[in-house]
Amino acid sequence: MHILDDPCLSPRVATLLARARRGHQMPTDRIRALARAETSDGVEAAVPPEAVESMIRFEERYGGLWYPLLGSNGMEHGLDGEATVCLTIDGWTFPGIHDGDQTWRVDVLPGERTAMTLAGRPRIINSSILQRLENHAQLSQVRDWPHMTFAVATEPGQEPTLAEAGLPALDVEATGPADRWWVGGGTAIQLKLHKWWGEEDIWFARCFMERAENLATTFDVVRHAVTDGVCRNADWCGLCTHFRQPAQACLPNAATQSSCPRTSSPHR
Template identity: 45%
Template sequence: MVDFEERYGGLFYGMPGENGMDHGLEGEMEARETLYGWAFPAIVDGDWTWGVDVLEDGRVAMALSPPIPYQIINRSVEQRLESHALLAVVRSWPHRAFGLTVDTSEIPVIASDELPPVVPEATGPADLWWYDDETAVHLQLGSWWGDHDTWVLRCFAKRLEPLNKILAASRRAATGLPTMERDWCGLCGRRVRLEEICLWQPSAED
C-alpha cells in the first residue's frame, strides 16, 4: 500500500472524451479481504466512473454494485498504464468495433496469425492488444454479468485501406464466436450506423 502511494499517488491522466484516471489513497490506509485476497481502493477509473482496487499481488480488480462479481481487470498497475497509453496512441485513428459473447469468465480465443504482433506489456486478463505502426486490434472485456460475458473487439488503422484489411482479418480471427454489430462507439461517445467506420475528431477540450 505504501509502495503504491509512493510510486503512483497523485498520478492523473485524461483519456480524450472521458473522465480522467486518478491514482492515490487520498490519505486513507484502508484494506479489505476479497475473493482474491487483501485489496485496497487505489484508483478512480474515469471511464467507468468507479473505483478500482489493487490486490496484494499487484493485480487490479473492480467491484461494481452487488450482485455483479468482483472482477480482475489488469494483471498489474503497469499493464493497465501500458494499455491506456496504447489506446491514447491509436484512438484518433479510423476504427470500428464488434461485440463478442462468450461463457462467463472465459477469454475469447482469437486466431492471431493475420493480426499485428501481440503487445505483451499492454495485455492482461481484460485487455488484449495487437499492434504495429499502421494497425491495431484491441479486445476488451465490456461486461461480466448476466448469463455470459461480452467483449468489445476494436480495429484501428492509420488509413482506411489497411482498416478494411484488419477488419476482415479480425473477423476471420474470431471465427466460431458469436459476434454482433455495435450501434454505439464508446471511444467517440456517439451512435454509429451499421458498418459505419468512426473517423474520430478531437474536440477543443481533448
C-alpha cells in the first residue's frame, strides 16, 4: 500500500502528508528489467534477489512521494528510473530519497534504514523511513514555536548524553540515530546531528516552547542536562535562516521577527 493511501498513519504524519503530492512510480517489471549491482568501488556484481525485492517494496510504498518541510525544495522519494544497488559495509543500498532541504541524496539500507554520505563519510541517519517521517512531522508541528539553539561537540561517532530528569518524555517514534526528541506539555526538545565528517561531531540542541515566557529557563535546563559533550554557542538558526546572538530566542510569530534579516545558510 502506498504511504498516501495508508489510513493507519499517526495524526502528525497524516498532517505532514496532507501537503504531499504523488508523482510517477516505477513499475515492478521495469525495476526487475533494469536491476543491476556493483561493489563499493564500482565493479559490476551479481544482482542479489533480496535487494531487488527491497527496491520493489520501497517503490510500492514511497515511489513518487513528495512533501515540503522547511523550504520550497521538498523531500522526493522514488527510484527515478534507476534500479542500481551498491554493496556497502551496511549491506546492499540504493538511492531512494532526495532531501530537498539539504539538497543531498539519502540512501536506503536494509530494513529501510537510511544513510547520508557527506565529505566521503557515510552516516546512518534514520532507523526507518517511518521514523524519518515521524521526525519530520514533529519538526513541522513546532518549527514556528519560539525556540533557542545551542551546539554540542562530541568525539567522532559519539552521541551526546542528556540527563533526562526534568525533560519531557522521550518521543520514541520520532527518535533515530541522528535525531532525538523529547515532547510534552507545550515543550519540545530536539537533538539533531549537524556535522560528522571532521575531527569532531557537531549536534544542535533546539528548545521549542509553545509560549515564550519560560523558554530561557528550559534552555538552561537542557544545556545543563548535557553530560557527555561540550556545549557551544550557536549564532545561526537553520529554521529561521538568520543570524542571532548566542542564547537569543527566535520568535517566528512575533511582529519583531519581520525585522530580522534573512539570508542563505552558511552551513550545508
